[in-house]
Amino acid sequence: MLLLAISVNGQLKTISWKKMSGITLLNNAGKTETISQTRVIVLVFLSPECPLCRNYIQVLNTLQKKHTEVQIFGIFPGTAYTAKQINDFQKEYKVSFNLLIDRKKELTHYLKATTTPESILISKLGAIPYRGLIDNWASGLGQKRKVTTEKFLENAIEDVLNQRIPATSQTKPIGCLINDI
Template sequence: MLRCCAGAVVGCALFLTVVTGCTRSDRVDLHAVRVMVLSTAEGDAVTLDTLLGRRATLFFILAPDCPLCLNYAPYLASFPDTVGDVRAVGIFPSRFMDRDSVRLFAKAHGIHMPLVMDPDCKFAGLLGARVTPEVFLMDNDGELVYHGAIDNWASRPGRKRVSATAHYLTDALSSFAENRPPPRREVKAVGCFIEYP
């Protein structure tokens, strides 16, 4: 009897560990974000603290060679680096990306937001990023207000609609501006997988 109960307890504990360990947190370690030192695409050292918006920061996880990022380049170019109290920042997570390719990507498409290199994928890992492009709207308390897909234009790798019919990021930003929770806090992003070291 005792052996059976012990097995059930261990089984439940293992199940809870796996379930909670495999889910993404809705909160980011804000201290780790504030003190993290990375470099810009221009080569300047920067702490992420200096890039945070007044109320929130929108992190675009990008790769200049990802076809879907290239497809979203006009959207990124039309996106101001600050929307109200929210600042947009491009994060490029890969040790295989060089600054020149990021600068050329930004220049070719007219992207003006701050661009930050994340060669060890430490910041991308802190957010729980899986693919590019993927967005993370984080408030100044470290809460992820929204994360995932920009919209539903890409339905799965290699498949796109003619045009998006759901605009998840726009909805999240509008809700945030009105101090309301977004209609959806997370939508799985489709794109190029991040190669973690």
């Protein structure tokens, strides 16, 4: 666990689990939930209108199935979507991980998320060893590779689970900007 507290460049960015657990989110049934320090988590900021988000659900489902010791949460920032719309999204795209709505965008602002889809990996100690792209399939807005050659999020998860510092700590997310709605 020591390696997750220190990186080769100094300290990794960290979050406060106390602050995180104080942020109230809504699940797709409309009930309040919080994210707590129980295990390694991945937060992926999503929008049901974003084509990249829709396309990445299968990749995220596969990651959740492969790494059951990691908890993935899809976070929908803002007030643009109702719990019913999120529930419909979950059913239509067969999402196998938890979906939560960040109505007040407290979590979004706290973690400085800007884009959907944007992934943030958080260790049990609260370190953020990776944030950014899920992989390099999308090379720009409207531009996609035929073959994915870099699996940034998956590699970072495996590094953290094996107590290694991820080779890539941050990438610039590509997708739809999170708006103020």
